[in-house]
Amino acid sequence: MVTAPAPVRQRIDRNVKPRVRWAFGHLLPRTVLQRAAGKGDLQGRLLEASRGGDPFPVFEEIRAHGPVYSGKYASVTTSLPVVREVLASNDFRAGFDASEVAGPLGRLFTWALDPTLLGPLEPPSLLVTEPPDHTRYRKLVTRVFSVRAVEKLRARTEIIAADLLDSLEGRDTVELVESYCTLLPVTVIAEVLGVPAGERERVLGFGAAAAPSLDLGLSWQRFRSVENALAEFSTWLGEHLERLRAEPGEDLLSQLVAAREDGVGLDERELKATAGLVLAAGFETTVNLLGNGVALLREHPDQLQLLIDDPSLWPNAVDEMLRIDPPVLLTGRSAVRDTVIAGQPIPRGRVFTTVLAAANRDPEVFTDPDRFDVTRANAKDHVAFSAGRHYCLGAALARMEGEVGLRALFDRYPELQTLPGARRRDTRILRGYDTLPVRLGPRARAAV
Template sequence: MLRVAPAASLKERVVERTAKPAVRWGVSHGLPRLVINRAARQGDLQGRMIATAMSEPYVDQLQPLFDELREHGPLVRGRLSFVTASHAAVKEVLGSNDFGTGLPLPADGPVARLGRWSASDVFNPVSPPSLLVTDPPDHTRYRKLVTRVFSVRAVERMRERTQQVADELLDALDPDRPVDLVTAYCGLLPVTVISEILGVPTGMRQRILELGAAAGASLDLGVSWRQFRAVEAALREFDDWLTGHIEMLRRHPGDNLLSHLIEAQEDGVGLTERELKATAGLVLAAGFETTVNLLGNGIALLRRHPDQLAALLGDPSGWPNAVEEILRFDPPVLLTGRIALRDTEVAGTRVPAGIPVTTVLAGANRDRDVFADPDIFDITRPNARDHISFSSGRHHCLGAQLARMEGEVGLRSLFERFPDLRLEDGAARRQTRILRGYEHLPASLR
């Protein structure tokens, strides 16, 4: 006998599947997209920069706007927020206790209320309790639980295993056949390492990589409705998998970070279920997303500068500094933002409470006050490590040391194995705008 669901149940499902996603998109992307495009058309410098970032995949194409921004001063008031591409001002904002994360919306305003009504319970890297958008004391509590895994000493212990993974991936490549380096190497190396840290089964790693790539646009502002739906679908699948994986580790714990986080929670010391998923999900996604970009960007830069690659092959001691210069010149993350928690000052400019500041990491990395000839790629640059590609302050990237080590091992191993590697036509940058890297990088290995 055919049973008809109660009208109330059907209505609730329509609201959850149709109305709430539409409102989420409108609040998070539709309205900001209108504001950005209008500001850009009216000549607003910040609007022009964001609109250009949404259409131009290479940082070099944004460099004239970074220069123009600095010509207006270290901190510029745009239509949407204050914005800075000054190295000193970026570090000041990111390191100041006068700034926090979050959205610049009145808590009792209509947009904020719509946001709360339409909020999803699915893991999202830009929704609390994600480490990216929480402040002390919660941020401190979450971070302490995972910091020890990513210390300099702990990362060095992982170097040998990372080398083994790189060698295995390179052994699997056919030197006589073209290969997409992003899918066959740049993605699989970091996702394998971070998966082992978190106890992710081998058979799930390729799918995790695909879901991470699909969900990367969740960090962007002003994405289309179609892209938003694809991002939400990827995040929901990832959330469903993560829920099942946590349940499996509860029954069969192992010697991995996620099992330790679960134990801490069960002892009443650590995390709620939502906090556990948010912390584990972000560590897993961030543990490979930026490194995929670092490796791809590094391969492309070194092939475009064969003299510098030759110098590295002749003297491998230069690889650590080369990785720092790659991070400076073509950073995996374009920008980040903060909100003034109280009236304060940055670079001599008053910033009222509740006003956001956009810190352009890629712009700070090209600041002529810090880097001589910043538009030149130079692996011997003495202060390359002064870049801010991993952010700064209390939100400095947890996995920075791991990414550096994987970048060094991954790039050195690839070029030592295939020194005559040649990039072919068909390279494509990612469509994401906050995360910057290659989606495809076709190459011939001989």
């Protein structure tokens, strides 16, 4: 067997392998689904309608086919009970197992993998790790990211929100995603990760560039930007972890570095994967929650007035926002063995798409499901944070940031109005605003 010279191998690693990864992970599924959509397949139409548009009419078409729709390339459900069943079932796994791709294509894909890239959709990320590794891993991480730990961050988050709003003083109109919705979660994430103040701008850049790694069908340019950001973040993170080991702080990452279960902690790759997941998933989803929440409240001023009159409704209001316009539209699983879901046989290897956003409007669970109601009694029954063993690690953090961030904004600017020019993100799985121009209006008078 002839081995290529080192310079040639380096060029292949730098130029050829990334193209193969992009083709398998984005170009091929995007092309296949676009063609399927053109032939009327609802799975394909769903992903195309989700791209910066309004996918909810397609969700209802899928719902009309019953609890499980059989598309050409995947089974799809919009039923909340079925979503929960699939996400909790041991008959399905998260992520993509390259070893199951047979023949030359499987060998090509395996050859192109880069084990140094630790994206949120690559093992050992909690999003795609399965038991028994997932059980050990999650047990350690959950202890650090508990509801109690997140509540300790609330006072600091309130200060961050107030400081960001102070920086907007004197401005009539602002682009809210850039000046507030983005800066609040990334500043909180920097605190969670123990990032020194002087390096937070750099971490913001990592987060903004890496967040699309959670999406499907990226362009080549966007894909390369994501991989470069993940590689740079991994290098920076290795140095940062060494600092935390030498001088641990009170941040959650320092606690995770020290966490042990039966004397065993997370190794370097697992620590990096967790930090990368917090950065990419925690950043993008909370930005979307804040932007979607602002838009919903301005579209429904009667609901905003209820919150002004009774601030105790804010936690429930955030769950209602997550229910009716979630930051993540869907998630997928693949069957690891032949099984049956809602009476329908699902063969081993079949992809199963659970449409979280549609399940959140399941008329069998939610009365008048398309109505935004901050007083809804069962608003918390949504699956915006997924379900089962892969339930979102940062759910408590996202809820707290959403509540603090939105309440602080409307407490200060109760007459805030959205302006023409709002634009949704050009993404298929993530749903949020790319731009959201607003007029702040007069500042609320301080209570006497």
